[in-house]
Amino acid sequence: MQELLIVTTGGTIDKVYFDDKSDFQVGAPQIGRILEELGVAFRFSVIPILRKDSLHLTDDDRELIRATIAAQPARHVLITHGTDSMVDTARALASIGDRTIVLTGALNPARFRGSDAEFNIGTAVGAVQSLPPGVYIAMNGRIWDPAAVRKNVVANRFEAVG
Amino acid sequence: MQELLIVTTGGTIDKVYFDDKSDFQVGAPQIGRILEELGVAFRFSVIPILRKDSLHLTDDDRELIRATIAAQPARHVLITHGTDSMVDTARALASIGDRTIVLTGALNPARFRGSDAEFNIGTAVGAVQSLPPGVYIAMNGRIWDPAAVRKNVVANRFEAVG
């Protein structure tokens, strides 16, 4: 892996709490800070292309994500993304080709104690440098084929389809 | 201090995040779990009387808090409370008398890394056993007279009035 391209789109992983608004909002991307503090031994660059709850992502947003990745030379790509429509975005990226792309996110904000964010980022980082070209989802400790996974909203976890 | 009575009313300190609703809500009170895990050397009981954002507290709610405390024999009382109307509740309790009552809360949920919740609870615990009867607010590391403090919403901190 020469260099890891990281594209951030928002989602729960980046949610922070604003007491003066009594509200959570999608804040600045957390992944760059996390990887720097951990002292990873690979180069990476972060493109913060969107900052949205994934329920609000449009087809235009997905085209923007696709075009952003296609415009970069990187062969290894990690996308942080809200969990609700992560599968949809993964499927929309299938046509890029010739890159290993792994999408991940978190069911609890990275700023929370006990968040799954660092673990999920680790899973994605381990997978992106180990897998052949294609698009994958890394959630709940599993590497999923986007064609065969869904988020179970009630159970709040990813599970195999069919 | 024979025993500490803890009355919980909700507020940011108890907010948790629900990914399936893409929303935070006031969850179960955190203070009992925190004090147990810390292994404090005093007895305490927790009465979870309300679970509200403090912007939504009514005069009836404040009367309920007052009556709950008045019905207990405890001389030392700690109240966890949302920050937005903490001062109002403190003033409404002035008439109880003969008890040392300290209100505290948090500007960031206890479940967040770097939350001020544990520190604020500590400040309140240190104050409640050291002060004469009266009503006090413990926030931002200070013990405030409710008649001379306000929350600066923009700066997101408590400050002296006048």
Added chain:
Amino acid sequence: MQELLIVTTGGTIDKVYFDDKSDFQVGAPQIGRILEELGVAFRFSVIPILRKDSLHLTDDDRELIRATIAAQPARHVLITHGTDSMVDTARALASIGDRTIVLTGALNPARFRGSDAEFNIGTAVGAVQSLPPGVYIAMNGRIWDPAAVRKNVVANRFEAVG
């Protein structure tokens, strides 16, 4: 409280882990960083006078702590200290007079998840501005008279004597 004088002496609260030495050692004082990150609403200054496991503190060290405090005009003093000989140091400071001095520390390093450090610092901060002149210990959520407390090493907690 015009300003809080903080004197740090080392102890478990400041222990950090060095993987290259496979060892814990007393590191830089944590309390200043902690209070800054929490955004406390009082002024404080930190004098890092010693960096020792408290089992290794000598009478000369205690005299140094006493002289350091006596040389400052501050009326409110917080000392972070190892737990094993905290009571001894507290008793050695009894002669200073005219100041409210609270000693605290931690049973688990501040850098550990679930450490009692922030809570204990909070307890000490709440007490130091609420109590009359004298020397006190803030541990396990209690404000102790140094003449009537000891560390129970086996149970790893502070308890009343006699």
Added chain:
Amino acid sequence: MQELLIVTTGGTIDKVYFDDKSDFQVGAPQIGRILEELGVAFRFSVIPILRKDSLHLTDDDRELIRATIAAQPARHVLITHGTDSMVDTARALASIGDRTIVLTGALNPARFRGSDAEFNIGTAVGAVQSLPPGVYIAMNGRIWDPAAVRKNVVANRFEAVG
């Protein structure tokens, strides 16, 4: 991945602090608790075979690790291990064959705030289900060939050899 076999051997990842001894020691394995709290979507079993600082691992210990894995049917194996001799153990396992084995650990104990433990476990979990049979090391966000990596003790990180 039908099921992940996890073999724990001790090391910094499992170090805990004992205040009554003013010392750290290798404690109970952390990885099982971590994976349970994270709610991973795969089955795993943990064999806690050793509890040692890796500087003290002997050839007999390495043979025990090898035999333990060889006796199990699992095709996917994760080993938690001290960092100082992780490379030596990885090389000693080369002869097992027909399994994907990933060793990981931590430069800071899992119980520390900011520890690399969860991220490293994530990296190992992502790699173990993505790679062909062989023995690998997951540290500092990279998947390393044991024949081409070393721990730089002074810099406290893993780096490529040659």
